[in-house]
Amino acid sequence: MSGLTLIASYPKSGNTWTRAFLASHLRGGQPLDLNTDLSLILNLTSRSLQDFHAELEHSDLTLEEIALLRPVTSRRIAEAQPGIYKTHDANLSPPGAREPAIPADAIDRVVYIVRDPRDVAVSLAHHFGCSPGESTGIMADARLTLGRSQRLLNANVAHFVSSWSAHVESWLDAADVRLLVLRYEDMLAEPFAVFARLCRFLDFNDDAATLRRSLEATSFPVLAGQESRAGFKERPRNASSAFFRAGIAGSWRRELAPELADRLIATQGRVMARLGYG
Amino acid sequence: MADGYLCGWRIRSAIPLPELMPWTVDERPADLTVEIGEVPERLPGGREASSFLQVDDDGACLLGVPEVGRFLVRPSGAITIRPLPEASPAEIRLFLLGSVLGFICHQHGLLPLHGSCVEMDGGAVAFCGHSGVGKSTLALNFARRGRRVLSDDVCVIESVDQVLVRPSFPRLKLWRDTIEDAALSTEGLERNRRGQEKYHYLVHEAGFREPLPLRAIFLLRAAGPGESTGIERLSDALDILTALTAQTFRPRLSQLLGKAAQLFQARARIASSVPVFTLARRPDSPPELWLNDIEATVRG
Amino acid sequence: MALSRISEVVRRPHPLEAAVGDTQVLLDAEQGLYFGLNAVAAGIWRRLEQPLRVDDLCRMLGAEYAAAPARIEEDVLAFLTRLEAQNLIEIRA
Numbered sequence: 119m120s121g122l123t124l125i126a127s128y129p130k131s132g133n134t135w136t137r138a139f140l141a142s143h144l145r146g147g148q149p150l151d152l153n154t155d156l157s158l159i160l161n162l163t164s165r166s167l168q169d170f171h172a173e174l175e176h177s178d179l180t181l182e183e184i185a186l187l188r189p190v191t192s193r194r195i196a197e198a199q200p201g202i203y204k205t206h207d208a209n210l211s212p213p214g215a216r217e218p219a220i221p222a223d224a225i226d227r228v229v230y231i232v233r234d235p236r237d238v239a240v241s242l243a244h245h246f247g248c249s250p251g252e253s254t255g256i257m258a259d260a261r262l263t264l265g266r267s268q269r270l271l272n273a274n275v276a277h278f279v280s281s282w283s284a285h286v287e288s289w290l291d292a293a294d295v296r297l298l299v300l301r302y303e304d305m306l307a308e309p310f311a312v313f314a315r316l317c318r319f320l321d322f323n324d325d326a327a328t329l330r331r332s333l334e335a336t337s338f339p340v341l342a343g344q345e346s347r348a349g350f351k352e353r354p355r356n357a358s359s360a361f362f363r364a365g366i367a368g369s370w371r372r373e374l375a376p377e378l379a380d381r382l383i384a385t386q387g388r389v390m391a392r393l394g395y396g
Numbered sequence: 397m398a399d400g401y402l403c404g405w406r407i408r409s410a411i412p413l414p415e416l417m418p419w420t421v422d423e424r425p426a427d428l429t430v431e432i433g434e435v436p437e438r439l440p441g442g443r444e445a446s447s448f449l450q451v452d453d454d455g456a457c458l459l460g461v462p463e464v465g466r467f468l469v470r471p472s473g474a475i476t477i478r479p480l481p482e483a484s485p486a487e488i489r490l491f492l493l494g495s496v497l498g499f500i501c502h503q504h505g506l507l508p509l510h511g512s513c514v515e516m517d518g519g520a521v522a523f524c525g526h527s528g529v530g531k532s533t534l535a536l537n538f539a540r541r542g543r544r545v546l547s548d549d550v551c552v553i554e555s556v557d558q559v560l561v562r563p564s565f566p567r568l569k570l571w572r573d574t575i576e577d578a579a580l581s582t583e584g585l586e587r588n589r590r591g592q593e594k595y596h597y598l599v600h601e602a603g604f605r606e607p608l609p610l611r612a613i614f615l616l617r618a619a620g621p622g623e624s625t626g627i628e629r630l631s632d633a634l635d636i637l638t639a640l641t642a643q644t645f646r647p648r649l650s651q652l653l654g655k656a657a658q659l660f661q662a663r664a665r666i667a668s669s670v671p672v673f674t675l676a677r678r679p680d681s682p683p684e685l686w687l688n689d690i691e692a693t694v695r696g
Numbered sequence: 697m698a699l700s701r702i703s704e705v706v707r708r709p710h711p712l713e714a715a716v717g718d719t720q721v722l723l724d725a726e727q728g729l730y731f732g733l734n735a736v737a738a739g740i741w742r743r744l745e746q747p748l749r750v751d752d753l754c755r756m757l758g759a760e761y762a763a764a765p766a767r768i769e770e771d772v773l774a775f776l777t778r779l780e781a782q783n784l785i786e787i788r789a
Contacts, residue, residue, distance in 0.1 A: 153620045153621060153622065153623075154620075165526065165527055165528070166526040166527070169526065169527060170642075172446065172447045173445075173446040173447065173449070173646050173647070173648060173649075174446075174447060174448065174495070175494075175527050175549075176527070177527050177528070177588075177594070178490055178491075178494065178588065178589065179461075179589070180463050180589055180590070180591075180592075182462065182463060183461065183462045183463055186462050187447050187448065190447040190448075191447055194446070194447070271527060271528035271571070273528075349620075349621025349622060351620040351621055
């Protein structure tokens, strides 16, 4: 493997679960400690990782400078520390930059995880501690950049996310990239088959017994139980609920007001249809 | 304009450097000079050392910060800056007294650690760690206890017979919240970068102009949920060396400038003679809670 | 080249080294990796400054340490194998 293998997604779409599975699977299906073992699959936008490879403190740079710097740093990480990384970066050039933060030549392959945006809206509201109306608005924001606070230090450096639809299509239609698209709903419905495909795509062992162990070690009840006992360090401090909340598909039917669901269809409907979210 | 003191060097600058203590040591000619002038975009024969940085075979370094300007740093000590019209004086000094200071250290084979440093009982105590881990906040708290501040971002270490810290300047880079938590005001302070709620806070009364023996290093880190907090001494030689390498400011540059062996010997000397501690604390616990423990640990 | 008791081995020139406490530390600057040697290992490392046959090295160590020759040879071969894996020594014959 050379270059970066990305586990890419819009936020709250099943990325952490996938990382947990891979972390367990890489260790032969062993039980995992959420707070230490996820480091087997690093977060590409982690401030310390980016500072280290850029040899610059991103806290001393403007958003535009970071947007210019990130592709250079991505190539550097691809060369010096290739491996599997999680990211919420869109495959789009951020404002002021000439290329995406992770250019195609730094990428080995991409697993893109997508989830029904109506469920994302509910999950995002819990995660950010905002209302579903606000999270629905965030998902329509074509200029959305996360990790950009000018008031205090974020654990991530600025990364351009854009709107839900733009994010999804930027990866779905990526040229020159080996891509596997997984729907979160399929991962839940048929975990064995979907995670086996994931393993084969990553050239990992897809032996049935190990797969089963890894899935058991990282099932929702196990992860959520661990979080409530030990806490989970990646959860934002202003989040209104646990990071691992429900782990089910379709909860929007109960938790999302019908007019918000309609608004999502109005703003994201075309891309939803592409993925079979009717 | 009076010459300034920077890590034992006499610096003569065409732009005001209010962070620095005035030079009062001796009558030597300036070791470093700062001029405003033309700087090419590319360093002839230069190699990409890291993002925004080129180095040539003579050891000259060219840093180009897209919205600030270009900085050419020759091994002779001559520094030329080509600022962009929109750059603020504080932004220019941020890189001159940060990245550029790091280059000068590597050109001289000195070890720059990424950390703050304060005086304690006639010695120097350094606090290293990732951005946001509380290095500057600790230095501010010690300054308010009347301790001298030797450096904030770049702690310059000379390690020949003895391990010494060469004082940089008493300026702290602080977020608005930290300033307000300390019942100070951001009024009249320069911003670190335009639009950013991070400020340059000068504590001139805490300045110092003499190298001090390095007494201890604290590696700061955030304790995760379920992890215990506290101070622990590192004992394994490889752990200490790996940590010192990780805390080196602009580490790849030493290799490109042919100073890797010198830096290795400096780190080994520190590992042999200076106690290195880890300090794990909860991200939301105020750093000042640790001041007494740190002082007690240093006194041993 | 396979390592055996009649192999001749010698240090590669590139690692930097320094004593830290009772550990002899090597730095492979190219790989950026540190290696720590205890007193016995550091003694072997010192002898490898000049090319040396493995059985000669074992004889020298046998004169220094009270251990069975077979045990010494086993430990020495294991240690040299690790040094070779890290590209710190060269096996010449």
